[in-house]
Amino acid sequence: MKVKKVTNNIKELRFKNDNMTQQALAELVGCSRQTIHVLENNRYSPSFVLIKKIAKVFNVNVEEVIQIELE
Amino acid sequence: MSYRTKMNLIILMLQTAFLILYSIVFFNDVSLFISDGTDYRINISIIFAISMMLYLSLQMIMNKKDKLDERNKNIEARSSNVTIVSMIIVTFTLVVTLYLLHLENGSIPIYWLWYFMYTFISLNIIAFTISNLIVPLIGNKYES
Numbered sequence: 001m002k003v004k005k006v007t008n009n010i011k012e013l014r015f016k017n018d019n020m021t022q023q024a025l026a027e028l029v030g031c032s033r034q035t036i037h038v039l040e041n042n043r044y045s046p047s048f049v050l051i052k053k054i055a056k057v058f059n060v061n062v063e064e065v066i067q068i069e070l071e
Numbered sequence: 072m073s074y075r076t077k078m079n080l081i082i083l084m085l086q087t088a089f090l091i092l093y094s095i096v097f098f099n100d101v102s103l104f105i106s107d108g109t110d111y112r113i114n115i116s117i118i119f120a121i122s123m124m125l126y127l128s129l130q131m132i133m134n135k136k137d138k139l140d141e142r143n144k145n146i147e148a149r150s151s152n153v154t155i156v157s158m159i160i161v162t163f164t165l166v167v168t169l170y171l172l173h174l175e176n177g178s179i180p181i182y183w184l185w186y187f188m189y190t191f192i193s194l195n196i197i198a199f200t201i202s203n204l205i206v207p208l209i210g211n212k213y214e215s
Contacts, residue, residue, distance in 0.1 A: 031140035034073045038142070043210040047141055 005069040011040045013058045013065065029053040075143065076204060078133040082126060083200040089122035090193040097186050112185060119189050126196060150202035157198050162191065 014020040022036040029036075029050060038044040048062075055065045093115045139147070165187065173179045 031142065032073075032075075032137060034075070035140055035142040038207075038210065044142055050141060 002071045003068060004071045006042055006066065008040065008042065008066040010036070010054060010065060013054075013060065017058060025054070025057065028057050074137050075133060076207070078129060078137075079200050079203045082129050083197060083204070085125055085129075086122065086193055086196050086200065089118060090190065090197065093118045093189060094186075097182075115185075115189055119192075122193065146203060146206045149206050150199055153202040153206070154195060154199040158191070158195055161194060161198075 010025075014022070014025055022040075023033045026033045026036045030053070031050065035044065035046075035050075039046055039050075046066075051062055051066055055062045058065070096114045096118065137143075169179055169183060
């Protein structure tokens with residue numbers, strides 16, 4: 001089973017939440033701003049824990065943060 | 072350019088400078104054909120001690136200001152793997168070269184071992200730092 005497509009809504013969720021900056025989100029979830037940046041650009045495969053933390057910050061489900069399509 | 076990238080570049084430049092510096096000291100104080108001479112060892116030891124203190128200080132400053140998150144730990148783990156493999160190759164190449172150069176003599180001059188002792192540590196740090204700079208550019212993408 002391979003990963004076909006991965007998308008995420010982190011940038012949109014940030015803008016919907018008072019235009020939260022990457023730095024602010026990074027501080028809330030306990031990672032660096034650089035990690036949030038590469039995450040938004042799909043250049044980093046995060047751990048489930050990190051995605052769960054981001055989902056909790058925005059009060060949404062994990063599926064609303066990241067969408068993975070498998071073959 | 073991120074803070075960690077800048078710090079890694081500074082560490083790389085400093086370690087390379089120190090490596091070149093004590094290589095110059097070593098090759099100027101000791102001729103390849105003379106086995107005597109103790110000054111080069113003291114000089115290299117002092118330079119090496121300074122370089123290690125600087126390296127450790129910069130590491131502490133970097134990790135204090137930019138804490139290691141899961142991505143940075145992942146990068147450092149992958150960099151460690153690259154460093155191990157590259158240093159195995161470098162060690163093998165250097166030792167074989169030394170062996171072949173002194174095959175007829177039947178023995179290797181001791182000062183070469185002293186030089187390699189310091190060189191390998193600096194090369195390790197340099198290889199690790201270069202990997203830390205290159206691995207983020209490759210990225211850790213989703214499997215495909």
